[in-house]
Amino acid sequence: MGELLVKEKEIVVPGEELAKGMSYLPGQGCYRKDDEVLSSKLGLVNVDGRAIKIIPLTGTYNPKRNDVIIGNVIDVSLYGWRIHTNSAYSAMLSAKDATNEFIEKGADLTQYINLGEYVAAKIIKVTSQKLIDLTMKGPGLRKLAGGRIIHVNNNKVPRIIGKQGSMISMIKDATGARIIVGQNGVAWIQGDPEGELIAINAIRMIEEQSHISGLTDRVKEYLDKACKGRPKRAREEREDDNNHQGEQNE
Amino acid sequence: MIITIKVSKMSDFKRPDGRKNDELRPMEAKAGIIKRADGSAMFKVGNTVAYAAVYGPRELYPKFLQNPGHGILRCNYNMMPFSGSGERIRPGGNRRSKEISMVTEKALSPVLDLSEYPNAVVDVYIELPQTDAGSRCAGICAASIALADAGLPMKDLVAAISVGNLNGNLVVDLDKEEEDIEGEVADIPIAVVPSTGEITLLQMDGIVLKDELKKALEMGIKSCRKITEIQRKALKDKYKVDAKSEGE
Amino acid sequence: MEENSNHLANYLKKGLRFDNRKLEEFRKITIEYDISNNAEGSARVRFGETEVLAGVKMELGNPFPDKPGEGSIMVNSELLPMSSPEFESGPPGIDSIELARVVDRGIRESKAIDFKKLCVREGEKVWIVIIDLMSVNDAGNLLDVAALAAMAALKDAKFPKLLEKDKVDYHIKTDKKLPLDRTPVSITVYKLGDKFLVDPTNEEIKFLEGRLTVAITEEDKICAMQKGLSASFTLEEIDKAVGIAMEKSKELRKLLR
Numbered sequence: 001m002g003e004l005l006v007k008e009k010e011i012v013v014p015g016e017e018l019a020k021g022m023s024y025l026p027g028q029g030c031y032r033k034d035d036e037v038l039s040s041k042l043g044l045v046n047v048d049g050r051a052i053k054i055i056p057l058t059g060t061y062n063p064k065r066n067d068v069i070i071g072n073v074i075d076v077s078l079y080g081w082r083i084h085t086n087s088a089y090s091a092m093l094s095a096k097d098a099t100n101e102f103i104e105k106g107a108d109l110t111q112y113i114n115l116g117e118y119v120a121a122k123i124i125k126v127t128s129q130k131l132i133d134l135t136m137k138g139p140g141l142r143k144l145a146g147g148r149i150i151h152v153n154n155n156k157v158p159r160i161i162g163k164q165g166s167m168i169s170m171i172k173d174a175t176g177a178r179i180i181v182g183q184n185g186v187a188w189i190q191g192d193p194e195g196e197l198i199a200i201n202a203i204r205m206i207e208e209q210s211h212i213s214g215l216t217d218r219v220k221e222y223l224d225k226a227c228k229g230r231p232k233r234a235r236e237e238r239e240d241d242n243n244h245q246g247e248q249n250e
Numbered sequence: 251m252i253i254t255i256k257v258s259k260m261s262d263f264k265r266p267d268g269r270k271n272d273e274l275r276p277m278e279a280k281a282g283i284i285k286r287a288d289g290s291a292m293f294k295v296g297n298t299v300a301y302a303a304v305y306g307p308r309e310l311y312p313k314f315l316q317n318p319g320h321g322i323l324r325c326n327y328n329m330m331p332f333s334g335s336g337e338r339i340r341p342g343g344n345r346r347s348k349e350i351s352m353v354t355e356k357a358l359s360p361v362l363d364l365s366e367y368p369n370a371v372v373d374v375y376i377e378l379p380q381t382d383a384g385s386r387c388a389g390i391c392a393a394s395i396a397l398a399d400a401g402l403p404m405k406d407l408v409a410a411i412s413v414g415n416l417n418g419n420l421v422v423d424l425d426k427e428e429e430d431i432e433g434e435v436a437d438i439p440i441a442v443v444p445s446t447g448e449i450t451l452l453q454m455d456g457i458v459l460k461d462e463l464k465k466a467l468e469m470g471i472k473s474c475r476k477i478t479e480i481q482r483k484a485l486k487d488k489y490k491v492d493a494k495s496e497g498e
Numbered sequence: 499m500e501e502n503s504n505h506l507a508n509y510l511k512k513g514l515r516f517d518n519r520k521l522e523e524f525r526k527i528t529i530e531y532d533i534s535n536n537a538e539g540s541a542r543v544r545f546g547e548t549e550v551l552a553g554v555k556m557e558l559g560n561p562f563p564d565k566p567g568e569g570s571i572m573v574n575s576e577l578l579p580m581s582s583p584e585f586e587s588g589p590p591g592i593d594s595i596e597l598a599r600v601v602d603r604g605i606r607e608s609k610a611i612d613f614k615k616l617c618v619r620e621g622e623k624v625w626i627v628i629i630d631l632m633s634v635n636d637a638g639n640l641l642d643v644a645a646l647a648a649m650a651a652l653k654d655a656k657f658p659k660l661l662e663k664d665k666v667d668y669h670i671k672t673d674k675k676l677p678l679d680r681t682p683v684s685i686t687v688y689k690l691g692d693k694f695l696v697d698p699t700n701e702e703i704k705f706l707e708g709r710l711t712v713a714i715t716e717e718d719k720i721c722a723m724q725k726g727l728s729a730s731f732t733l734e735e736i737d738k739a740v741g742i743a744m745e746k747s748k749e750l751r752k753l754l755r
Contacts (some may be wrong), residue, residue: 013485014398015406015445031405038445040363040403042485059401060307088370090481103271129318129368148505148516193509197518211471271529284635285547286582296533303580324588331574331630332537332553336668341576342589377632379551380534400701489642
């Protein structure tokens with residue numbers, strides 16, 4: 001027997017009782033104590049059949065295989081670049097995974113990507129000690145030049161990208177800006193200054209109102225109003241600028 | 251004429267500010283007050299105000315402190331120079347603040363699960379702009395909220411309060427005036443995990459009897475359970491606006 | 499379209515900034531007084547999300563031998579690690595020291611406080627006014643926020659009770675306000691190429707090349723200056739920056755009580 005003590009999408013805090021009895025199972029963000037299921041995280045309740053899990057609202061990025069992230073170079077060695085991932089763990093992008101171009105052994109790698117520059121790369125491996133390997137070979141992955149880097153709540157990235165990239169595409173189409181949102185909460189935006197400002201405002205709006213229904217319509221309304229009178233620009237389509245990211249997560 | 255004067259230590263006892271023995275000073279808590287931090291909170295009890303900011307998990311330097319098995323918690327407690335009720339406190343920490351930093355870390359680690367963060371550190375900074383006794387407890391209360399605000403996995407929040415013995419009268423949440431009372435007085439700060447009643451901080455200054463101690467701790471655990479309601483509300487209030495349809 | 503590799507420059511050329519403000523526009527400024535009841539004076543100042551707490555404590559001390567009838571001030575600043583992932587624990591680093599000294603010069607050189615009025619007994623006892631600046635959240639431009647917080651805390655300050663035998667009772671606050679003769683305000687003007695702006699956010703600061711902090715009194719007298727970052731200024735640029743600082747200082751001074 002079991003009794004659910006909270007509602008779907010209710011905000012719960014660590015230590016809060018979610019269910020009594022043995023029939024509910026603690027999933028991600030929950031744990032069992034005697035005959036109760038308690039929360040171990042600050043987040044939203046999600047009940048799926050008899051499994052309860054907590055969807056986190058906050059928390060630093062946890063690196064996962066296949067995530068596309070944006071990070072800056074913090075060190076350059078003979079073999080590759082060390083990339084800051086916006087988590088507790090830096091990642092390694094080795095020369096052979098960075099480009100199909102032939103790079104001579106012992107070449108000065110700063111000629112390719114320099115300290116402080118940003119890249120969009122994909123995580124190919126995370127060990128138990130959180131050693132991370134990246135690749136830049138893949139659609140949309142590259143060194144990022146120009147544009148602005150902003151930080152967003154990494155827990156809101158799925159919402160910012162939208163199902164199959166629908167939300168972010170809407171912003172890109174309206175503003176003419178190129179945008180890549182890394183799963184690690186770092187986003188890159190490149191357009192003309194006004195376009196970038198509008199895109200960033202839209203992204204902030206999604207961050208703040210991610211749980212209020214009707215968000216998509218409100219974002220569309222804001223974009224329509226803000227982009228009125230702007231010349232329509234054909235956006236250079238770069239495959240996979242976030243268009244496939246919506247599928248990667250669940 | 252015979253005049254009989256009834257002398258009863260207990261019923262004549264009045265706390266300087268008129269509170270009941272088990273009554274806490276007014277409290278206030280808020281989460282997310284320092285935007286650059288990963289988690290933060292303000293906790294106020296009476297006239298004691300504590301800010302806490304959490305950064306992490308993040309890379310730990312120096313490297314020799316790293317633990318490949320799990321992340322570590324590092325706490326830093328500090329009173330601002332103008333926060334005390336007397337002279338200015340020279341900045342730079344002292345032995346007292348170092349000790350408090352250490353017991354704070356011990357009070358919070360039992361609830362934290364840092365197994366997912368090998369070699370990393372979670373830094374907690376506690377700063378007090380204004381103090382009126384109970385500062386280390388206020389700091390732990392604030393730090394607890396800040397850790398949850400930072401999204402760290404915790405089995406529960408931690409609440410802390412001082413309990414005391416004022417010449418045989420057991421009270422909770424001593425203010426500065428009570429700490430300074432003459433006689434057989436004890437100031438006992440404790441931190442409690444509300445869901446289990448486990449005590450994660452216990453210190454004492456003063457004189458107390460064994461039975462008095464037990465009763466005082468029971469009062470403290472009860473008080474901590476009340477305090478944790480305020481901590482929970484602070485967290486929920488911050489995210490209240492965010493409720494409804496995540497993941498639609 | 500000509501694109502500069504310094505991205506902020508592309509914005510400034512169009513009169514835009516990274517956050518929807520105009521070049522010479524400050525973020526929302528709030529000032530609260532008496533935020534710490536044990537201090538002789540205190541204030542909390544916010545420019546947008548940048549927040550600094552300032553506290554004033556007054557101590558009884560000995561005068562300097564060459565100034566027997568004068569008290570003194572001391573400004574201390576702490577860039578607290580809680581306010582930014584870039585600040586470390588430990589003794590004040592050079593940025594913190596610079597901030598404290600620049601704020602100090604603005605107050606001292608403007609003669610905002612008449613040190614003679616801090617004299618208790620000539621040659622023996624004087625008041626020393628100590629201002630502590632604590633950063634709570636660093637979202638850029640700590641210098642101007644701290645300087646304004648220092649002035650606000652001074653305006654809030656009252657002497658503690660002086661008892662016999664030169665003992666101070668800090669528990670009793672008198673009604674005697676710390677006498678202030680003038681109100682210096684500090685404005686830091688930042689430059690990128692030929693564009694000038696004030697109150698940058700952390701994101702903007704990364705792209706800026708030069709800065710000039712100017713402290714100004716209500717009589718339009720410049721009482722302190724500090725040039726920072728690596729770019730050099732031409733004479734005309736200094737003149738222009740000082741002009742902007744003077745104009746903005748009037749705006750900020752109006753916000754103080």
